[in-house]
Structure formats: C-alpha cells, structure tokens
C-alpha cells in the first residue's frame with residue numbers, strides 16, 4: 046500500500062505541474078538554443094530538437110511517462126487500438142516503481158526515453174545534480190530494458206538550457222527532445238480541449254507534448270489520432286520522425 050500511496054502522491058504533484066508549467070509560471074527563463082529545422086537527412090542531430098522535418102507528413106506524440114498503473118495500461122490499450130506508436134519519456138523513479146510497464150510500453154511498439162529520475166526543476170540544479178538526475182534514470186532504463194533510450198527530455202521546462210544539454214550529452218544523450226505543440230493536457234481541460242489545442246498547433250513534423258496519468262488525455266486519444274490521420278499526418282515515434 047505504501048507504493049500505491051507514493052504513486053498517488055506523485056500523480057497529484059503531476060496534476061499541478063506539467064513538463065513545462067513551472068518554467069512558464071515562476072521558473073528561470075531557459076536560454077533556448079535556436080530552434081533547429083531538420084532536413085530529412087540531417088545528421089548528426091543537433092543538441093536539441095523542437096520539431097522534425099516540415100516536409101514529412103508525420104507527427105511524434107511524446108508522453109511524460111508517469112502515472113497510475115492502470116491508467117497507463119489503459120492508455121497503452123487505446124494506442125494499440127488506434128495503431129499508433131509513440132515515445133514515452135519515463136520519469137526514472139516512477140518506472141522503478143512500475144517495472145513491468147517498461148516491457149509493456151516496448152511490447153506495444155513504442156519507444157522509451159529519459160525524463161530525469163525525479164522530475165525536479167532541472168534548470169535550477171547544479172550541473173552535477175543535473176547529471177545525476179539524468180544518469181539515475183538512464184540506469185533504471187538500462188536495468189529494465191537493456192537500453193538507456195535515445196532521447197532525453199528535461200523536466201519542468203519545455204526547453205533544455207545549454208547547461209542541461211551539456212550534461213545530457215555527457216550522459217550519452219546527444220539530442221534533447223523538446224516539442225513545438227503543447228496539448229496542455231496536464232491542466233485537465235477535458236478531452237475536447239486537448240484535441241483542439243493539439244490540432245490547432247500541429248503541422249508536418251510536429252512533436253506533441255502529452256502526459257500519462259490524466260484520464261482526459263486517454264479519452265482524447267482516439268479522436269486526436271483519427272483526426273491527425275484524416276489530415277494525412279501519421280503518428281510515429283520520435284526516432285521515426287527524426288532519423
């Protein structure tokens with residue numbers, strides 16, 4: 046029961062703060078590098094990617110990976126029904142408490158990446174603490190899946206500062222994964238609003254920020270994915286979009 050309570054507390058904290066919320070409201074302003082626009086054959090990738098090639102009719106749905114076990118499993122079932130592959134940036138402490146979900150995510154055809162160990166406000170940490178947050182999550186990913194994953198997404202900020210990019214690279218993540226479309230799903234605005242916010246902002250090559258652990262997000266996914274397809278946009282993993 047202790048684990049359940051901790052998970053519930055984590056979920057509650059998540060409701061108050063999405064990946065980028067704190068930075069916009071009260072946190073330090075990140076110093077973003079210029080938004081790179083990738084050519085389809087760009088190689089190697091820059092230190093941070095905000096979106097993929099604009100001439101590619103694909104969209105990457107990317108999820109903050111943390112949430113109540115059953116809700117995450119329901120999300121995976123909905124994604125399977127919609128035949129959509131997504132990218133899950135896992136919070137390391139959450140994944141360590143739900144180890145079976147690592148395999149469930151990969152078995153669903155999705156990919157796993159690193160979203161720090163404790164989802165702290167990483168921009169405000171010392172370089173050493175930033176590095177520890179990244180490597181501790183990487184260790185969990187490696188232990189559970191055999192791979193640390195390709196992508197790192199910083200916590201509590203939409204963009205990685207130059208210092209965070211440096212620590213991510215040092216930890217083996219050459220590219221930080223930002224996004225150009227914020228679904229605002231962590232504010233629990235209801236499924237229709239999640240669909241609308243995403244469709245209003247999405248283009249060829251977009252990377253969309255979504256969150257596990259929110260029922261409204263799960264409810265929005267079937268219509269969101271179906272409408273993307275109607276517009277000719279195929280949901281793919283970040284790796285498919287960017288490489």
Ligand SMILES: [Zn+2]
Nearest residue numbers: 063064109201
């Ligand atoms: Zn997050």
